[in-house]
Structures are given as structure tokens and as C-alpha cells.
Amino acid sequence: MPSSAIAYPEHKEDTVQDGILKSYIGGRYLDNPALPLADNFNPATGALLCKVQQAGAAEAEQAVKSAEAGFAVWSEMTGAERGRIMNKAVGILRARNRELAELEVRDNGKPIQEAEAVDVLSGADCIEYFAGMAAGIHGEHFQLKGAFAYTRREPLGVCLGIGAWNYPIQIACWKSAPALACGNAMIYKPSGMTPMSAALLAEIYSEAGVPDGVFNVIQGSSSVARQLIADERVAKVSITGSVDTGKAIMKDAASTLKRVTMELGGKSPLIIFDDADIEQAVSAAMLANFYTQGEICTNGTRVFVARSIHAAFMQRLKERTALLKIGDPMHPDTQVGAQVSPSHAQSVLKYIDIGQSEGAVLAAGGQRVIVPSCEAGWFIAPTIFDQCRDDMRIVSEEIFGPVMSVLVFDDEAEVIQRANATRLGLAAGVFTRDLARAHRVVAKLQAGVCWINNYNITPIEMPFGGYKESGLGYENSLTAIDCYTQRKSVYVELTGVASPYA
Numbered sequence: 001m002p003s004s005a006i007a008y009p010e011h012k013e014d015t016v017q018d019g020i021l022k023s024y025i026g027g028r029y030l031d032n033p034a035l036p037l038a039d040n041f042n043p044a045t046g047a048l049l050c051k052v053q054q055a056g057a058a059e060a061e062q063a064v065k066s067a068e069a070g071f072a073v074w075s076e077m078t079g080a081e082r083g084r085i086m087n088k089a090v091g092i093l094r095a096r097n098r099e100l101a102e103l104e105v106r107d108n109g110k111p112i113q114e115a116e117a118v119d120v121l122s123g124a125d126c127i128e129y130f131a132g133m134a135a136g137i138h139g140e141h142f143q144l145k146g147a148f149a150y151t152r153r154e155p156l157g158v159c160l161g162i163g164a165w166n167y168p169i170q171i172a173c174w175k176s177a178p179a180l181a182c183g184n185a186m187i188y189k190p191s192g193m194t195p196m197s198a199a200l201l202a203e204i205y206s207e208a209g210v211p212d213g214v215f216n217v218i219q220g221s222s223s224v225a226r227q228l229i230a231d232e233r234v235a236k237v238s239i240t241g242s243v244d245t246g247k248a249i250m251k252d253a254a255s256t257l258k259r260v261t262m263e264l265g266g267k268s269p270l271i272i273f274d275d276a277d278i279e280q281a282v283s284a285a286m287l288a289n290f291y292t293q294g295e296i297c298t299n300g301t302r303v304f305v306a307r308s309i310h311a312a313f314m315q316r317l318k319e320r321t322a323l324l325k326i327g328d329p330m331h332p333d334t335q336v337g338a339q340v341s342p343s344h345a346q347s348v349l350k351y352i353d354i355g356q357s358e359g360a361v362l363a364a365g366g367q368r369v370i371v372p373s374c375e376a377g378w379f380i381a382p383t384i385f386d387q388c389r390d391d392m393r394i395v396s397e398e399i400f401g402p403v404m405s406v407l408v409f410d411d412e413a414e415v416i417q418r419a420n421a422t423r424l425g426l427a428a429g430v431f432t433r434d435l436a437r438a439h440r441v442v443a444k445l446q447a448g449v450c451w452i453n454n455y456n457i458t459p460i461e462m463p464f465g466g467y468k469e470s471g472l473g474y475e476n477s478l479t480a481i482d483c484y485t486q487r488k489s490v491y492v493e494l495t496g497v498a499s500p501y502a
């Protein structure tokens, strides 16, 4: 496909942005007119939202210096003080929910009803959770013979966060909230596809009283991120992105043995046993494939259905999928928005072609949909492939679009083996009324997050992280505190040195 065929047909100025988005470093936007500019489009309309200054070596250097200065101030505050300031940011985020949700829709193409209900508010919930925890981050005490020991739980220093484009503000909050609660400073690089909401988050942190330099947003490509990864003054990198990116970062981070947290891709199974409530299972399968137009890492795109209920399941799945409203993401009724970019949509459509050539049966969707008033956008009809085989590429590779593969199974041991037959292990779902079976199966599944009788619910209290190539380390929950602190063990002698020397 020639590149001109996948570009938007026309670009016009949108009203939301002032023109040029810059990096937010040391509590202010840093203007460098000499930097190259990248266009940032509204994926639904093709309108030019803003141009983004692509930070280079000088901005990376300034970001590290500012973050070091911010760290010196922030890490000296008590956890309670940090928590109070972070809670102010929570209040501002909630008060500006609608405005931020609209911004996210313009940048990403997802439906406003999702962005308003989930994206910003889940980010605020995350900051609130870790703000509440900030005062309670402490070490341990050990009573020893003639001595005692304790651990100090110390922040790491300057942390680098790198985000994906599917949940821009939520990912920025999932990384910054635990980092800041522990007393770290962060340089955050959003995806070039969705650069805007992280900048607003930085403004909001500043407004709340987070000192300059504690949360910086650097705008640019992977090359500026790589420069920061190579910098020995940066203590940690936390990435949300694809498996290939995770592997590349792992190699780069090795040069300074940097700590890493990786939230990567998935190809997760959703297993529906013969005793499942079919209506509920259909709801979950749709949630696991079509929410955020399929652009969710945990999606259960391999839907294993017990042979005896396959026909009934497919009938309801097709009926209900046909009712989904594809449309202008800003319309309150829209349930399926635009793919994030023309080239991403092309990649999804290519997989749909591959599925058909591999012999899967197209049961729904399969094509681009032209939406009135958003003719330039790339909308893809929720797509269901039936009678899939495990060896098909649509079944084994992450598509990251609204494409579901349905596979039939006969017994429990078989489906567990097939569900685990992948190098990925982000999530899994099990539908059954038999509780013993549910727990037995979950215990055998190689996945970091498992849902019994639901899908894609990620409460902040639950650790979130992948098995195998889907990730390393955790976000959310108490566990995230471990990922942003280090322990220092201190031994205190009470009875004198028992010296073996005369």
C-alpha cells in the first residue's frame, strides 16, 4: 500500500490547541523553535490538532537536571506532605474530567462515553490510592542478639516513564502516581501518537503544588527515550508498549543495569465452559474485544468456547455485535471509535485479510466503515472470526484492533494447554458456574491477571503485570511501591564488636 493511500486526505486546524506542543520541563514549557516538528492528528477527523516539538539531546539533558533538582526537594518532604499535594491534583483532575476526556478523544479516537467514565477518572483514582499510601511507606525493624537492624525504604531517584497511545492519561497516572508517592522524580515520554494529555497532567501536578522538576514531560520519538535510558543518572525505566519495544529497552537498559518495569503486549485467552451463563459470556467477549475499538493490551482475543454451546454462543454474539454503534467518537452514543491512525488501521485490516486467507470464517465485520462527519477517520467494524485454529496468525499474533477469534474446545485439560501455548501471558478469563473448576483452571493459566466471570476489570488494588514476554514487574497495588523504592539495610551494634583479633 503506498503511503499516500493511508494518509488523511486533508488536514485542517482544530480549535483545541494553540499550535505547538512543547516539552514540559522544570515546571514550564520549554520552547526551542529550532526543533523539528511532528504533526499530531485527530484520528477520527484527520484534523491537525497540534505540532509537537521533538525534543533532542539538549532537552533530555535539561530534563535530567530538572528532575534531579526536583528530586532533591520532593524526596526530603514527608510522605504525608507528598500525599496532600497529590490529592490536590486528584481534585483538579476530577473537576476537569470532561475537558480532559474530550482531549483524549481528539487525540486517540476512542468514544467519549468511555473516556469520560474511565480514562481520566481511573487516573485520578490511581493518584488518590498512592497519595493515601505515601505516608505509610516505611521499612522494617528486626530485633537481633545484642543488636538490631532496620531497613530504610528509599526512592530510586529520577525515573523514566514511557507510554503507549491507547490509554494516554491513565498510563501517565499509573506510572507517575507510585513513583511520586515514593519520593521519586519522573521524566515521562508519552507516545508521539497521543502526546497531549500528559502535558496537561504535568500542568495539573504543578497547579497542585508538586515542585518544579518532579514531573517532566518530554515530547519526542524513541531516540530521545533511548538517550535517557542510556543516561546513568536515570535510575529506572518503566515502559508500557509492545513486546519488541520491551526487548529493545531491556538491551539498552542493560548498559547501566537500570531497574525496569515492563507492561507489554498480550494475546489473551477467554475460556467459556459449557455451564457458563451465555448472555454474560457474550457480554464479556464483547468487552474483551471491542472496548476502545479493540486497542487494549489485556484483550481476550482468543475466545475458546465449549463445543456444546458454540452455536448458541455464536448466535447471541453476532446478534449483539450487530447492535454496536460505530460513529463519531464525540457522540455520546458511540461505542466503537476510530483506530488510532491510518497506518494502524491498515495493519488491522491486513490481519483481517490474513484471517480469511488462512480459512477462518468471517462471522461479522471485516471492513472499514465510513462515518458521516468523520469521513477521514479509519473506523473498523467489530470483527468476529469463527472456526479458527491455534496455528493461524490471527490467533497467535497481537492485532490490537477489534478482531475476535473464536475457537472450539472439548475438555478442560485441552483448553488449558492451548490457552498457555503462547510466549505471551498478560491476562485470561474463565466463564463457568462451577467455582471449583474456575479456581482449578485459573491456577494453571500462565497469565498475570485472571478474571472469573468477567473481563478487563482492573481495580487499582490488584497488582497488574504480565507473565512470560508480556511483562516484568507490576503496576497498581501495594506491589508498585516495591518497583519504585529500594531497601537499605542498617545494622546497629548494641554490645560492642566481638573481635577475633587480639
Ligand SMILES: NC(=O)c1ccc[n+]([C@@H]2O[C@H](COP(=O)([O-])OP(=O)(O)OC[C@H]3O[C@@H](n4cnc5c(N)ncnc54)[C@H](O)[C@@H]3O)[C@@H](O)[C@H]2O)c1
Residues within 6 Å of the ligand: 162, 163, 164, 165, 166, 167, 189, 190, 191, 192, 220, 221, 222, 225, 226, 239, 240, 241, 242, 243, 245, 246, 248, 249, 262, 263, 264, 265, 266, 296, 297, 298, 398, 400, 426, 466, 470, 471
Ligand atoms: N501491558 C500493558 O499494560 C499495556 C498497556 C497498553 C498497551 N500495551 C501494549 O502497547 C502496544 C501498543 O502501543 P504502542 O504502539 O504505543 O507501543 P510501542 O512499543 O510502539 O511504543 C510504546 C512507547 O515506546 C516508545 N518506544 C518505541 N521504541 C522504543 C525504544 N527502542 N526505546 C525507547 N522507547 C521506545 C514509543 O515512542 C512509545 O512512547 C501493544 O503491544 C499493547 O499490547 C501494553
